[in-house]
Amino acid sequence: MTAAPLIPIVDSADRHLAEVRLNSQEILRGHFLHAFRDQVRMPDQRTASREYVVHPGAVMVIPLLEQADGSVRLVLERQYRYPMGQVMTEFPAGKLDPGEDPFLCAQRELKEETGYTAKEWARAGVLHPVISYSTEFIEIWFARGLTAGQRRLDAGEFLDVITATTEELMLWCMTGQVTDAKTLAGAFWLQNTHGQAPSWPLVWKKSHTAA
Structure with missing residues (x-):
């Protein structure tokens, strides 16, 4: 060809x-x-x-799970990644289907992998994780107003859903427990949108599937 x-x-x-x-x-x-x-x-x-x-491109979701006391926990996944030969901690993510809108993909992947749906979404930006040998891009989306539900994992997909505080995620990034590039980028966005002195604004919109 x-x-x-x-x-x-x-x-x-x-x-x-x-x-x-x-x-x-x-x-x-x-x-x-x-x-x-x-x-x-x-x-x-x-x-x-x-x-x-x-690469067809992908999305990553940073799900913000609000707690009764006003604090927020992050929804993460632990999944065995065959090329690395180990279980990795990462934000929910998935590749785009042909012609799929990234916003719809983000909603689909969050629901399929974690069971959560979100009332509001904000597109943060895009990252290129391996610019030396791939065309891959990953759109970063924040989700809030989460409601738990049933997961719909793909055949052959096995993962655990966990939650963590932002402080825990930052510690895992610092100590090397989290090394996934997209999740490290997500942590960087978190620092600048939800840190002690947030300086990067997010524009929120309703989910396509929200009532």
């Missing part, structure tokens, strides 16, 4: 850093991953090989 030459998506001031795809070879089409090996022209006009994975 040969793809059309890639037009760099860069500002004109950065054009001197861009690489241009000359040709592309498909090297793997799996159930989930799609890998390519491209030949590119570098800024000095020499050529080089670039191998990368095309």
Whole structure:
């Protein structure tokens, strides 16, 4: 499979850093991953090989579970990740289906994996977790006004749902108990939206499925 030459998506001031795809070879089409090996022209006009994975994109949800005393706990998951060979602590997340709206995906993944639905949602931003070898992006969403319900895990999906305070999550990040990149990014957003001196505003909107 040969793809059309890639037009760099860069500002004109950065054009001197861009690489241009000359040709592309498909090297793997799996159930989930799609890998390519491209030949590119570098800024000095020499050529080089670039191998990368095309990813459909994903969402991550930071669920805020309000307590009766006014405090908030975070909903997290513990799941065995085969490439790492260990159980990882992370925020709920999942990949986008073809053509799926990220907001709807966030609502679907939260319900399927944790059983919770949320009354209000706020899009925080986007992260690119592995920019050196993948097109993957992850949209970060906050959810609040949670209501517990039944999970609907996919076949072959096994995970535990836990809750933690923000302070506990920060400690786990500091000590290396949490090393998942998207969850570390989520902790960074938490510090700036719900920390002692929040400076990053969130714009909340109602769930599509809320009454």
